[in-house]
Structure formats: C-alpha cells, structure tokens
Amino acid sequence: MADRTPQTTLITGASSGLGAEMARQLAAKGHDLALVARRTDRLEALRDEVATAHPDRRVELRQLDVTDEAAVARVVPELDEALGGLDRVVVNAGLGKGAPIGTGRGEANRETITANVLGALATAEAALELFRARGRGHLVVVSSMSAVRGLPKAMTAYAASKAAVASLAEGLRHELLGTGIDVTTLYPGYIASEMNDQPPGQQPPMMVSTEKGVRAMVAAIEARKAEAYVPALPWALLRPVMEHAPLPLFRRLV
Template sequence: MPTTALITGASSGLGAEFAEQLAARGHDVVLVARSADRLAALAERLRAEHGVAAHVLVQDLAAPDAARQVADGLVARDLAVDLLVNNAGFGTCGRFEEIDRPRDHDQLMVNVVALVDLTHALLPGMLARGGGAVVNVASNAAFQPSPYFAVYGAAKAFVLSFGLALRQEYRGRGVRVLTLCPGPVETGFFDAIGTRRAAVTGATTTPPPVVRAALRALDRDRGYVAPGLGNALAAHLAPRRPRTLVAALAERVTRKVLSPAASTTAAA
C-alpha cells in the first residue's frame, strides 16, 4: 500500500518540489496551501505523471484553527498521513519597528503555531501505526540571531530546536524527525519581498537539490541537514562563538537588506 505524504505550502517553491519528488518515489500526496488553482493543477499533473493519488486541501495556515481544519479534511477523505512535511512559511525583513505587527503575528501563526499544531494532530497516528516521519523546514537563519529578520530568524530557531527535541523523543519509536535548514532558495520569496537584498549571502540555489538533500537525509535518519558546503560550514561554526558576537557579525551581513523602501514581507 502506498504511503501518504502531506505537504504544506505545496502550491510553489520547495513545497511543490517536495510533492514532485515524493510522488516520483511512489507516495500519494496531500497538498495544502491557500492557492486552490495552483494546487489543483499540480495534483492533476502528479496523478498523470506518477500514477499516485493526489488530494487537495485549501487552507490558510495563519488561521487559528488551521490544523483542525486540515485534520478534519483528512478524516472526511479517510486519509492517514505517514509523512508530514511542514514546509509552509513566510518571512518579514527590515527594521522591527517598521514591520506591520499583524503581519509578524501571521508569520508566527504559519511558521510556528501551525507547524506545531499539525505535528500534534498527525504524529500520534504515526505512532499508533508503528512508523512515520516529520520534515520541518527551517532555514540557515536558525543558527544565529538575524537582525532585520528578527522574527523570521527566531521562528526558524524554534523550528530547529523543536525538531531536534522531537527526534530524540521518538528515536526508537518508529518516527523519524528531520529539520531542513537551507540557505536562500530561488522561490517566490524574492518576488514577493520585492528585493534581491533578502539573499544576504549573495548565493542562491534552486528547489530540486535542496529537496533531494532533505530526502537523502531523511532516508539516513539524520537530525538536520543544511544543504550546500558554505551553508553547512556556517551552520556548524556559528553556534560555537559567543552569541552576542554572532549577533553582531550577523548584523554586518543582514544590514544590506535595508533600503530607502519600507520594510516588507515575503513568502518562503
């Protein structure tokens, strides 16, 4: 029997690529995002190209009851999820006082609250069935404070810590937990934010190699993966320095996001 993967933020970027690669591996997929038309088109293509079942759940994950709505949708379709990919997220950047407060609130609802709530909703079923996996998408921003990305970086640090803690809880109980920490990826992030300055390192990659690295790491039951040599080095070296020094050094890199334009937001 095929296993079923649920991917949030599946309408584009890393989410769509996770759906593509998991379907190519033979997984049935449940696609979750706000964009009904994009999800429907992706689901139709995955069915045609890979012969898998592809289900669509349209849901705004910033809503307070988002996880319950998704869980109810799964029950209505008699679906059990074996692999949860918590990919949905977006970021804000700029000076903290200039960022719209409701937008930062929604950012935390999507990047943190929905991620935890969906894990609460689906992980017990994996345990009851004797196996499963969770992939949480964080960022290289998780490894150090990120001035001008303060809420985004803090949210991704939460995702990393949460994922590593869960991995230890469920090792030996049949559920694998991986945290993916990519650097800048060519997705809708930069179009939405309106500036390439958000790629503060100057180097970007594309979704396919990032997702391939994540699935390889999941196969090997790794705790986290930071794809790319430079990204991996930064992930391992930054936490080994005094935190205030790391924050000061990070500010010298991230300040380039500032411009005369107002602070803004972007989908991740």
C-alpha cells in the same frame, strides 16, 4: 525509478516554491501525496502536473490555512483516511514577512510568527496524534539556516520563528527516540522560491535553483536524517561559522 516501498506524504504549503517542488520530486520517487495550502487553484494545477508525469500516483488536495488550528485538526486525519494512512507529514507552510521591530509595522512580524510557529505546532499536533496511535511515522520540519543565529532588521522575527520550530522538532526527536516515530529538521540555505524572489543581480550569494535545493531536502527526508543543512555545501560548513563568529564579523557576513 519509483521507490520500492510506496509512501504517503502530506506537505503543507504545497502550492508553490519548496513545497510544490518537493511534491514533484517525491511523486517521481513513488510517493502518494496529500497536498494542502491556502491557494487551491495552484494545488489543482500541481495535481494535474503530477498526474500527467506519474499517472499511478494518488494525489489528494485540501484547502488549508495552518493558522486555523481547528481546520488542521480536521483536515490531517481526513487526508490520512482518504489515502489509507499517512507515513510522513512535512511541516513546510510559512511566511517570510517582516519589518524591523519597533518601527510601527509589527503586524508583518505577528503574521510571520503566527504562521511559522503556531501553524507548525498545529500541524505537528495533528500528525503526532496519528503517528502515536500507530507507533510509527515521520515528521519533517522545515526550518532555515536563519535559525542558527538571530538576524537583524526585517529578518529578526522570521529567524526567531525558524529557531522556534527547530527547537520544537528537537524536543520531539528527544521524546520519540526509539518509538518508531522519526523527526527530521531541515535547515535550507539560499534556495530560490517565491519567498525570496528578487531581480537578477540582487539575489544573495550562494543561491541555488529550487530543483537543486529541494533535491538535497528530499534526499535528507528519504534518509530520515535527524538534521540536515541543505544543500550540504556550503551550508553544513558555514553553520559553525554562523553560530560562533564574533558579532562584528557576523554582521558583515549577513
């Protein structure tokens, strides 16, 4: 059943994985969509899929690399105008590249930090300029369970980037409390996506399907929760363990 109050949601990194599945599930709940990503062919296929399943939904597409600050500043208000106002912006675009620091492969780490941190900042800047002007809106920042505690080897830069965007969201939530602008931080656990695609038998424990994991994310978004560890079971329970376990024990867990 469609949501009784239609909303318009922009999703970055919407061409695949969690972003694409969020688009499908939010469209099913009555949301009009603004979808941006670097790969327009996949966006077009997703738009056709949504149009077939929900012909009453409006879907606008734009090619966008979130590391291009000037492009983000131009495209977000353009989509706001095209759809008659954005109610929500989901900061989802990012990279999962990485290498152990100091092994001569720093470019992968720099690309991840640039996309995940500076891309998120550029998107938040553009979204909040619109939301502040109208005194309402909902910024959703997709962090990760890896933000809870620093991780080793190829995950070090990625975990640091997700901790940075979680801190960015927390600072904004503090500042904007009571203004009509809500800020949600999502901490996904192991949810199947292109970023963590691995052969059967090599996937991490507790991995859930994209559909199930995103269902938990969408529920938290629609409830406008301040923070959500998703899916709640087991990640809400594991968060304090991850945060406070002695380092020798934590190393065995990860």
